[in-house]
Amino acid sequence: xxxxxxxxxxxxxxxxxLRISCAASGFTFSSNPMSWVRQAPGxxxxxxxxxxxxxxxxxxADSVRGRFTISRDNSKNTLYLQMDSLRxxxxxxxxxxxxxxxxGAWRTYFDYWGQGALVxxxx
Amino acid sequence: xxxxxQSPGTLSLSPGERATLSCRASQSISNNFLAWYQQxxxxxxxxxxxxxxxxxxxxxxxxxxxxxxxxxxxxISRLEPEDFAVYxxxxxxxxxxxxxxGTKVEIK
Numbered sequence: 001x002x003x004x005x006x007x008x009x010x011x012x013x014x015x016x017x018l019r020i021s022c023a024a025s026g027f028t029f030s031s032n033p034m035s036w037v038r039q040a041p042g043x044x045x046x047x048x049x050x051x052x053x054x055x056x057x058x059x060x061a062d063s064v065r066g067r068f069t070i071s072r073d074n075s076k077n078t079l080y081l082q083m084d085s086l087r088x089x090x091x092x093x094x095x096x097x098x099x100x101x102x103x104g105a106w107r108t109y110f111d112y113w114g115q116g117a118l119v120x121x122x123x
Numbered sequence: 124x125x126x127x128x129q130s131p132g133t134l135s136l137s138p139g140e141r142a143t144l145s146c147r148a149s150q151s152i153s154n155n156f157l158a159w160y161q162q163x164x165x166x167x168x169x170x171x172x173x174x175x176x177x178x179x180x181x182x183x184x185x186x187x188x189x190x191x192x193x194x195x196x197x198x199i200s201r202l203e204p205e206d207f208a209v210y211x212x213x214x215x216x217x218x219x220x221x222x223x224x225g226t227k228v229e230i231k
Contacts (some may be wrong), residue, residue, distance in 0.1 A: 035220075045160075045168065045211055046220040061219055095167055102174055108215035109158035111179060113167040 002026040002112045004096050009117030016086050019051045020117045022079040022096030030054070030074035033099040033106050036081050038092035039116075048094070049081065050108065064090075093118050125150055125214050129223035135231040142199040144226045151192045156216035159188055161195045162225075163208045170211075172197060174192035202228070 008020035022034075035050040049060045049070040058070050069082040079096050094117045097110035126149040136142055146157065155175035160168035170179040172188035175195055185200040199206055208228050212223040 044224045045213070047220040047222070059218070095190075100170070100173055102177070107156065107173070108220050109156075109170065109173040109213065110160075110168075111170050113169065115167055 002098065004098065004112055004114035006094065006096055006114045006117035009094070009119050011120045011122065012086055013123050014086060014088055014121055016121070017082070017084045018086065018095055018119060019080055019082045020119065021115055024077045024079065024086075024096075026100070027098070029044040029072075032034060033108075034072065034079050035097045035099065035108065036070060036079075036111065037095045037097050037110065037113075038090075039095070040089075040092045043092075046092075050099075051079070072108070086119075088121050091121045124219060125152065125217045125221050127212050127214060127221055127223035129210075129212060131226060132224075133227045133229060135229050136202055137231045138202050138204055140202050142197075142202055142206070142228055144197040144210055144228075146190075146195040146197070146223050148193040148195070148214060150217075152195075152214045153216035155191050155195075156214060157188075157190070157195050158213045158215065160211045160213065161206075161208045162211065166210060174187045184201075199228075204230075 003025045017036045031053040036048040041058045051070045055072045071080045096114045099111040100109045100111040128144045128147045157175045159172040162168040178186045187198045209225045209227045211225045
């Protein structure tokens, strides 16, 4: 059974930093690209970042580029999101999400999601 | 950036009725890389449809996806009580990946 369990969500002041984690199990984590998707309170979904299976290739939404860093430790089956220079508008539930696979190729639709980590940025 | 417009914003229907949800893209989505998700209150989204028309594992056949280019549709043939939720479309044919704002299917 695929499981994604986020942790590390917290209340942080504007300008502060936070790292959230996502522990994965039930699939071959090291080969599966992963993403972070966030949802502000009462709002829709926003793709934040993605990382390849080996961890060498990353990509970011313009809204977080230069402030957030995605990484992974395949020996620990864990995905991370380091968030620096946090802003009030970064307040959201952050979901880790597993890429799907279609016709033998990885695709950026999300076939499994974690339960989410709440990050609140407020003074 | 591909903008996805979902309509209607809210759909009020009764159990057993047919639901038709629309997702329109601001430009053609390559290879029909369009997915649909269901989200219930307090829960994470869950995948229903990928590739515009392929049902995800375990999704009942009352859910169907169709469309191509810029016009896509999610149809629920007969609404069950557990189907009342918010539905999002997402495109993964262009960068950045984008989501629609959602359609809420509520009990009439």
